[in-house]
Amino acid sequence: MTAASHEVSEHHDEHESTGVENRKLAMWAFLSSEFLFFGALITNYLLYSSRTFEQGPTPAEIYDIPFTSVSSFVLLMSSLTMVLAHNALSRGDQGATRTWLLATAMLGSVFLAGQVFEFTEFITVQGMTMQTNPAASAFFVLTGFHGTHVAIGVIMLLSLFGLSKRMGGLTDKRFLNLELVGLYWHFVDIIWIVIFTVVYLLTAVPGAGG
Amino acid sequence: MTTTTARTTTIFRRPRSETGFWSWITTVDHKKIGIMYGYTAFIFFVIGGVEALLLRIHLASAESTFLTAADYNGLFTTHAVTMIFLVVMPMSAAFMNYLLPLMIGARDVAFPRLNALSYWVFLFGGIFLYSGLIFSSVVPPLGVTPGVTGNLDPSDARSFFGLPDGGWFMYQPNAGPAFSPGRALDFAVLGLQILGIASLLSSVNFIVTFFNLRAKGMRLLRVPVFIWMTLVVAFLLLFSLPIIAIALFMVIFDRQFGTLFFDATAGGDPILWQHLFWLFGHPEVYILILPAMGIVSEIIPVFSRKPLFGYAAVVFAGAGIAFLGFGVWAHHMFASGISTVAQVGFGLTTVAIAIPTGVKIFNWMATLWLGRIRLATPMLFALGFLTMFTIGGLSGVTHAVVPSDWQQHDTYYIVAHFHYVLFGGSILGIFGGLYYWFPKFSGRMLDERLGKIHFWLWMLGFNMTFAPMHWLGLQGMIRRTWRYDPSLEFWNRIVSVGAFIIALGLLVFMWNFYRSKRRGPLAGMDPWDARTLEWSIPNPTPVFNFAEVPVVHGLDEFWHQKYGEDKDGRPVRKDDADSTLTRLQEIGTNPPNPVHLPSPSYFPILMAAGLPLIAYGIIFHLSLFGKALIVVGALLSLAALIGWGSEPLEEAHMEPAHA
Amino acid sequence: MTDEHHLSHPSPAQYVKIAVGLAVLTAIEVALFYINNALGLGWINTAALLTLAFFKFFVVVGWYMHIRYEKAAVSRFFIFGFVLAFSLYGVVLIGLGVLAATR
Amino acid sequence: MAQNRLRRLFLLATLALVVAGCSVIGIPDSPLNSLDPQGPFSRRIDALFWPVFWVATAIFVLVEGAVVIAAIVFRDRPGRPEPRQIHGNNKLEILWTVIPALILASVAVPTVRGVIELTSCGVDAYPVEIIGHQWWFEYRYPEEGIDTATVLVIPAGREVCATMTSEDVLHNYWIPQLNGKRYLVPGQETLLRLQADEPGEYRGQCAEFCGLSHSLMRAEVRAVTEEEFTAWIAAQKEPAAEPAAGTPEAAGRDVFLNRCTQCHTIDPVNVVVEEAFNGPNLTHFMDRGWIAGGYLPYSRENLARWLSNPPDTKPGSYMPDLALTQVEIDALTAYLETLR
Ligand code: HEA
Ligand code: HEA
Ligand code: CUA
Numbered sequence A: 001m002t003a004a005s006h007e008v009s010e011h012h013d014e015h016e017s018t019g020v021e022n023r024k025l026a027m028w029a030f031l032s033s034e035f036l037f038f039g040a041l042i043t044n045y046l047l048y049s050s051r052t053f054e055q056g057p058t059p060a061e062i063y064d065i066p067f068t069s070v071s072s073f074v075l076l077m078s079s080l081t082m083v084l085a086h087n088a089l090s091r092g093d094q095g096a097t098r099t100w101l102l103a104t105a106m107l108g109s110v111f112l113a114g115q116v117f118e119f120t121e122f123i124t125v126q127g128m129t130m131q132t133n134p135a136a137s138a139f140f141v142l143t144g145f146h147g148t149h150v151a152i153g154v155i156m157l158l159s160l161f162g163l164s165k166r167m168g169g170l171t172d173k174r175f176l177n178l179e180l181v182g183l184y185w186h187f188v189d190i191i192w193i194v195i196f197t198v199v200y201l202l203t204a205v206p207g208a209g210g
Numbered sequence B: 001m002t003t004t005t006a007r008t009t010t011i012f013r014r015p016r017s018e019t020g021f022w023s024w025i026t027t028v029d030h031k032k033i034g035i036m037y038g039y040t041a042f043i044f045f046v047i048g049g050v051e052a053l054l055l056r057i058h059l060a061s062a063e064s065t066f067l068t069a070a071d072y073n074g075l076f077t078t079h080a081v082t083m084i085f086l087v088v089m090p091m092s093a094a095f096m097n098y099l100l101p102l103m104i105g106a107r108d109v110a111f112p113r114l115n116a117l118s119y120w121v122f123l124f125g126g127i128f129l130y131s132g133l134i135f136s137s138v139v140p141p142l143g144v145t146p147g148v149t150g151n152l153d154p155s156d157a158r159s160f161f162g163l164p165d166g167g168w169f170m171y172q173p174n175a176g177p178a179f180s181p182g183r184a185l186d187f188a189v190l191g192l193q194i195l196g197i198a199s200l201l202s203s204v205n206f207i208v209t210f211f212n213l214r215a216k217g218m219r220l221l222r223v224p225v226f227i228w229m230t231l232v233v234a235f236l237l238l239f240s241l242p243i244i245a246i247a248l249f250m251v252i253f254d255r256q257f258g259t260l261f262f263d264a265t266a267g268g269d270p271i272l273w274q275h276l277f278w279l280f281g282h283p284e285v286y287i288l289i290l291p292a293m294g295i296v297s298e299i300i301p302v303f304s305r306k307p308l309f310g311y312a313a314v315v316f317a318g319a320g321i322a323f324l325g326f327g328v329w330a331h332h333m334f335a336s337g338i339s340t341v342a343q344v345g346f347g348l349t350t351v352a353i354a355i356p357t358g359v360k361i362f363n364w365m366a367t368l369w370l371g372r373i374r375l376a377t378p379m380l381f382a383l384g385f386l387t388m389f390t391i392g393g394l395s396g397v398t399h400a401v402v403p404s405d406w407q408q409h410d411t412y413y414i415v416a417h418f419h420y421v422l423f424g425g426s427i428l429g430i431f432g433g434l435y436y437w438f439p440k441f442s443g444r445m446l447d448e449r450l451g452k453i454h455f456w457l458w459m460l461g462f463n464m465t466f467a468p469m470h471w472l473g474l475q476g477m478i479r480r481t482w483r484y485d486p487s488l489e490f491w492n493r494i495v496s497v498g499a500f501i502i503a504l505g506l507l508v509f510m511w512n513f514y515r516s517k518r519r520g521p522l523a524g525m526d527p528w529d530a531r532t533l534e535w536s537i538p539n540p541t542p543v544f545n546f547a548e549v550p551v552v553h554g555l556d557e558f559w560h561q562k563y564g565e566d567k568d569g570r571p572v573r574k575d576d577a578d579s580t581l582t583r584l585q586e587i588g589t590n591p592p593n594p595v596h597l598p599s600p601s602y603f604p605i606l607m608a609a610g611l612p613l614i615a616y617g618i619i620f621h622l623s624l625f626g627k628a629l630i631v632v633g634a635l636l637s638l639a640a641l642i643g644w645g646s647e648p649l650e651e652a653h654m655e656p657a658h659a
Numbered sequence C: 001m002t003d004e005h006h007l008s009h010p011s012p013a014q015y016v017k018i019a020v021g022l023a024v025l026t027a028i029e030v031a032l033f034y035i036n037n038a039l040g041l042g043w044i045n046t047a048a049l050l051t052l053a054f055f056k057f058f059v060v061v062g063w064y065m066h067i068r069y070e071k072a073a074v075s076r077f078f079i080f081g082f083v084l085a086f087s088l089y090g091v092v093l094i095g096l097g098v099l100a101a102t103r
Numbered sequence D: 001m002a003q004n005r006l007r008r009l010f011l012l013a014t015l016a017l018v019v020a021g022c023s024v025i026g027i028p029d030s031p032l033n034s035l036d037p038q039g040p041f042s043r044r045i046d047a048l049f050w051p052v053f054w055v056a057t058a059i060f061v062l063v064e065g066a067v068v069i070a071a072i073v074f075r076d077r078p079g080r081p082e083p084r085q086i087h088g089n090n091k092l093e094i095l096w097t098v099i100p101a102l103i104l105a106s107v108a109v110p111t112v113r114g115v116i117e118l119t120s121c122g123v124d125a126y127p128v129e130i131i132g133h134q135w136w137f138e139y140r141y142p143e144e145g146i147d148t149a150t151v152l153v154i155p156a157g158r159e160v161c162a163t164m165t166s167e168d169v170l171h172n173y174w175i176p177q178l179n180g181k182r183y184l185v186p187g188q189e190t191l192l193r194l195q196a197d198e199p200g201e202y203r204g205q206c207a208e209f210c211g212l213s214h215s216l217m218r219a220e221v222r223a224v225t226e227e228e229f230t231a232w233i234a235a236q237k238e239p240a241a242e243p244a245a246g247t248p249e250a251a252g253r254d255v256f257l258n259r260c261t262q263c264h265t266i267d268p269v270n271v272v273v274e275e276a277f278n279g280p281n282l283t284h285f286m287d288r289g290w291i292a293g294g295y296l297p298y299s300r301e302n303l304a305r306w307l308s309n310p311p312d313t314k315p316g317s318y319m320p321d322l323a324l325t326q327v328e329i330d331a332l333t334a335y336l337e338t339l340r
């Protein structure tokens, strides 16, 4: 621990505090605002998926439900590996922490690869681009933003993994780093839970993904 | 305690200077950041004000040709965007930054470097927005097939500068790619996006600061009202900015990447934009007023020598306004054809907001009542706020009567409403705060006589400017109009004269500020006989704020250090009050123990600098140059982030394990 | 470990069990989708899918994000954000005629 | 002390001046005066506005008065004792929460009723369609197949139900003396009820910002008697008169055929099929009395001004400068004047 942070921490008992670390509180606050962020995107999609357009196809007509189910499963399981990493670190098991971190990053990358595949499929095979109709625009922007979040998460996981080999591992105050990345990661996962159900399963027209 | 700083790798040597140019660039001190916010916002106030003056010169006659239609449209857009996002919000942020730690007895905010980042992002966002004047062009929408000459270059259709001309709420599809080609609006949209990032960062920072850094004993109901309002505003920002972020993303995607969100010909829905914009926009207006209400809640008790009447009610009313404020957005859309149920529902929620607002107004009045009122300049502004804001609020209620709004909507009656709340409310409140806390950051007093001249010039000019607008609006003068009916000329002239009286008042203020900052009388420690903690330390505030972090025993802690009460409940100055002050002054100037402060850093400004580069890149993304800009900007921010991460985390208030 | 615990965190084995549960729920969701395609369950399908999604959401937030073990301050934030987003956008969707027939 | 008097004076004086001043100084009302209802719907709104306005005024006087009195009576003077430190009073606070709530509730009731009454058309209202264009209003009479612009002719004393939409951006149709305003939304339909008590001309204006010439996008409703209305319909259905060969009118017609048919319809000379650059239907141009979306009253000079360079009159106008010669303009004027 550095001199400065130690110094500041001495003042701690002079504060009325929630007892939640600053950075963690900040992360929770930020995540709660992300609901509004993704909410707007989902709203936007739901609006346009309820309309009809001259230009087709719409996403709902061309979903590949089996494929998306698998990638949703992958993302869901990455939450498990993430929480196992967190658990391993709390037990002080550096090796296991690293393994689970890497596993999480891998699962995240698989999910992203799936999304890249899905996009390419939609664009080249099905002929649906962002410019096709508003529903398609909404679909790409929504899942694109989610994908960006996943990608940022993967980068953070990999940086944690990198850090874990340096400077005495992830222990001590770096524990908080892992916890924060974990919170973010799970959040991205729960958003996908909503997207998978509301955006894919509920709007897909019968026959899609047949 | 060991010194291990040297062990950590950093890219740069840590900046060390405490004064001079670099100390401002690298500062993480909330006070310096607050002051920078203040000056920047003030410069923008003059810019936004001059834009308003140009509008008013044009509107002084009905068939004026002072401005072209395009310039007129551009100027009212930049005027509003400037005043709202580059004046009132950052001015409020200036007070929050400066005062939040001081009023809760803390050394700094929770994340000082993040705080610096907010400021730089704001500054670069503002500069980016205005750089559109140079880098963009407004072309009139193409109305002719090639070969038919004529309207590509009509004298009135082209703006001299590249001013964005969609109005501050940029209704779609008019502000979309088809009807507002050219780059001007992209600058506005991306500029707002950047400004939003700045505010979001500060809001998280302030929330954490509020919850975790209050001095020992400062329980929730001992927190000064201004700080409460800071928290409420932070929450409003936290929950409303993501909405506008998405809405702006959609517009920029429409404009740059060919999506069809608001393209009605392809099935896009223009009403969606209105919902998203006002879902943000209405909370935004409370973001603009609540800090001013907080300021007034600090000033009135001090100058009435009475505690704030119904403190808890005032706090809860503030929170209530904010909460209700999320449920009224469609009152801006009463005329846009929303369903009957929606009109009724939103009409009802809108009138409901008058109730908590009324609670605040009446509690302020009750604080005045039976007080011992000193009409010093800050108090004059606070009373100005109280009376002028009420006018604006009441006209707001007349809009909430839905059918009336169908007549009033989009007329100067609305323009009158929102200037009464924005100028008569936010701006008067903010200037009250400037007069009140000027000694705090400068150590000197502003001149009272000039202050009073300023105040009365503004009361005269302000009412001359905005009161006739009610009448003009009811007479059918629509807003955003470049021409109007000659029968309305008389009152428009009065309005225009009023605007110049406001400008004159501001010049008086500027002179007062300039002179007093150098030669004003020294303020001493507690010039107003105030009640809150920030006055328990010397003026100007020492870098470390509190030499000894205070312990709080009640609301108005500082007052109770000076005053007891007799059996009637009247304040009696304690015998040791003077010696308490002397002691506070003494330790404040010569701290008994060494104080460690977060060190300055280069990384916030570097990281912020990446954002406008990315934004330029998006605007010019079709060219190689643009793509390169995106990459360079992203790399710059990323590199700064890595540097940031590898710098020691002085600002993290790590809790010890036994917390 | 710095956060205070009212309850002790689950063990790895419990985490795995939870994950299995989540996987099963997802499988049920997908199955429901196909059943609905075949039979046309109407609002029952919608309600069931939403309930399942909400349940999964709740489990991840509660156990994996440890909100059950957090201070009330934290969970209030989070729930407030969620509820706010849900209600505001719900009203917008109704207003735009998506969730109801009338406009 | 003196300052307080001064302040009160400012406030009351400016307000009183503004509201009452116009009549005193003898400034005529604007043609868009929203305080001069001439039909049942606008009267309904008017009847809602004034009570609320007076309630607001009363509250204003109370608040303002109390602040001024406090500032005078409780002003710090030498010898004034320290005030008692009153922290609050629950009863009072409840009182000033409940009373405004009651006032607002009583305002809310008529508001709700007003909204419900005014948002849907009567069953036997006369239907018209209004279509917004940058920067003029197009009117269609679906029952008659009539297509005209700028001046909406309606029968006085009968309700007209306008179904509105827009070709391009948002516009906002507002005839203050007949009703409040309503947006015209591209891709969607909105409703507006209009009714005038008496025959007359009621000016209107596009109120939503819609681009460069928003402020010049004007409108008019001309209410006529039932007989006049029937006659008007019949006249509108007539095709335009054919000018005799060799007259200046015929020359104008030829210019029209050469230069204007991309955008304008003059039945039977030309019917614009492709709506890409649709301009106002000119078949009965002279019936309107206005040029350029109601901005200029009809006169030969104004028409010449318009034809010689439309975007100079109306910034950004989609009717381009066609570089017409004076001869062509004269011929066109002669021809257009026959289009009654
Ligand atoms: C600081 C900013 C601010 C504030 C505080 C408010 C406050 C209010 N506003 Fe305003 N408003 C704006 C800024 C603000 N507004 C802006 C910028 C616009 C235009 C945007 C644009 O189109 O560009 C706008 C537009 C606007 C509209 C849309 C008009 C239209 O475009 O057609 C409406 C409609 O209902 C409205 C209503 C209200 C109401 C009811 C309040 C209430 O909160 C007011 C409450 C206060 C009081 C009522 C006074 C004090 C109370 C008492 C003394 C108690 C007793 C009172 C009663 C019993 C009535 N506002
Ligand atoms: C906080 C917000 C705020 C503030 C403070 C103001 C301040 C002023 N506003 Fe603004 N205004 C808005 C927010 C604000 N406005 C908004 C949101 C809109 C809606 C825009 C839209 O429709 O999109 C608007 C629209 C608006 C219009 C309507 C335009 C239209 O619809 O066509 C007008 C017209 O008169 C106007 C006028 C003024 C004036 C005269 C001032 C005065 O108070 C300004 C005072 C002047 C100064 C402060 C200048 C001081 C200058 C000096 C001291 C330098 C002196 C130098 C020289 C004289 C060269 N404003
Ligand atoms: Cu059409 Cu303004």
Ligand SMILES: [Cu+2]
Pocket (backbone or CB within 6 Å): B281, B282, B285, B328, B329, B331, B332
């Ligand atoms: Cu509002």
